[in-house]
Amino acid sequence: MAKVYVLNDDGSTEVMAGIHCKNEDLELQRILELNPDLMPGDQINPSDPRRWLVVKREMPVPDPSTGDNRWSIDLFFVDQDAMPTFIECKRYNDTRAKREVVGQMLEYAANGHYYWSKDEMRTFAEEAAEKNGVSLDEEIKRLQPEDTESVDVFFQHVQDNLREGQVRLVFFMEESPPELKSVVDFLNKQMERSEVLLVEARQYERDNMKIVTPILFGYTEEARQVKKTVSVTTGQRRKWDKDSFFGDLRERVAEEHYTAVKKVFGKSQDLKSELSWGTGKVSGSFSAKWPHLGKYSVFTVFSDGSITINYGSFKNTPEQLEFIDFLSHELTNRVGLSVPEDYERRYPNYKIEHWTRNVDELISVFELMIEKYPGRESV
Template identity: 25%
Template sequence: MIEKGNRSQGTPFFVSNYNTQKLERIPLTEKLFQEEWLQKLIFENPQILPVDNLEIGFTPLIPLGREISTSVGFIDNLFISPDGYLTIVETKLWRNPEAKREVVGQIIDYAKDLTNWTFDKLNSEVKNRNSENKGIIEAIQELEELDEEYEAKLIDNIERNLKRGRFLLLIVGDGIRESVEDMVDYLSNSAQLLFTLGLVELQVYKAITDESYIVVPNLITRTKEITRAIIKIENSTNSIVKVESNFSEPKNSNTNTRTTITEVDFFDELENKTDSETAVFAKQILEQAIKSGYHIDWNSGSFSVKILDPNGSGQKITMFVVDRKGMFYIGWSGTQLKRLGLDYNLSSEYVTKTAKLLPNIQQDLKHKDFWNRNSNLKDLRLVYNEFMAEVEKYKDLIIKKSEAIANII
């Protein structure tokens, strides 16, 4: 009998043409490392944190400062995304057994304190921690260009996220050995905030050829040793606490309907930019897509309705996209089909048929798997059933052609 056990973390090996060498793990509890070293590592290399697996709207991480002063202490690392979402990082080396209990309450206290801040106060504190007196907008502009209109909207979004407590809280250290259930006690008074709390383990290995290190973010969940878990606080009148400690992929990812902060803000912004009826319609599209077995990919400003490659490669094929401005469009699927060995013209025909349903929409002359312009949800609403019928036909055709390829192989 085969008994299915818990997933475990293997030891990395360095493999070259000449030898194979097991990498030596360096416990962060050694005196070689201090929390200041860990803070600096994360601040200078924020990409090592698995934020895209937690909340896509918080990526990419843009460093704002270290040791940001609050009324309850100093935030180790503070980051922001180009859309104005703040990530608070608290680093901890678990030399002190009591530190586990203290750090969870501590990072939540930081979040609570920030809800009383304005953009101006945050910007002032960021400038104080920057030798060049660089503020939030300047930090974001180093990554992407901002015009005056978007800059004003960005500041409004930061203000809104501060007020609502929409943060990503990351505790980063060398292992969590306290059960997730015990940590709920620290969260019982925080249900008025809407945040995601992530526990991340960093494993450090000594490199082979020089004095550098190999850092591995550990995303494995075990029954007793929790190396990463998510505790989601739903902002509701019932003060619901959802604890999620299993990071294995669900058998059917389409049934995973957990609402993320990104999703909440998507519909808030959609309603602000359009109206309540359009937002309700977009939710209906999302719910029906999930119910019909489609895969949903969330981006910071849109959601994409996709199908997974029927032959199991893991690649995705885009059916259509809905964005936060009330627009929707199709595209890319022709190139995606080609990667899977399917006929590009399947996508071209899909584009042609769906374009006929909508006013002022035609097939793009250069890119046959795109429309010549985006449509809007109000126009889609009038022909939604007909549009989804074409989507279903396209999906069925892709599945049929994929099965034919699989039989040939």
């Protein structure tokens, strides 16, 4: 371990003692969870330093054969571009750091989109934000201060990136063996869509003060060029508008489905909703919000014709819980949409064929919603 020196006023120096972790849970995982900036975002991308949202510590990984949670990832972050970041923390003396952990991380990258939906990831992130005394909406605004992207659209991007294999794998260690550095360097040069990185969080101690110095390995200029090439070809997020949304919709769905989406859009305007457009790379979206109902959108429609009901955004007050109870009841009985048992935490997405056949009934629910909650008071 490299030495760290303390420079005294008289010009003399003292060496800070390097220390090795004894408790991986407390001295690596817990420290990183509480201080996500120990992930050196400025070293990963100097021109646009990465900012982090903690989704969950000990992210459950289900067994594909049974569906039961069998494993867990130490930490799951996303950055401001909605790139999923899997982090495994290992002590220097943990021999697994040299062997099965590498294969385990690659398996997560290959199959992550089978493990978690955007709704599950959003729920975990909401719980993490609540534990820190803030809302997830505030966390997203911190992550993207110049973007108006809604929480539901942001997690749609996270899900899209999982499906496309655009993920980041990070080994977070106090010190790494040379052979692991070689493996990380090799993988990062070969993998176009995924980043494989190693962060050494070296720790030093003196007079009851501990210093952590995170250093990045694995991101050579050669590796950066590989990622740069693929990022140009796969495209960046775009700002959709009415013309581009309905143009994309027309190319992707049947005429009767196109007409149904137009009806919902038109009725949203008639009912004086605030409409916002998404920034998806693959699919466009619009979200309808009525400020007197709350600061989040009630639903989001995508240019593949699917619709998401944003129950989980309305659970902070008894009035909001009463509102989504009404909404779930009407959507079940009038439209025939299935509603999860824990709907108050969820953002169920319905494919186009599941709701357009009852589009008039869906519109009647929105009309009844505004009639019952006309805007005199916020719920």
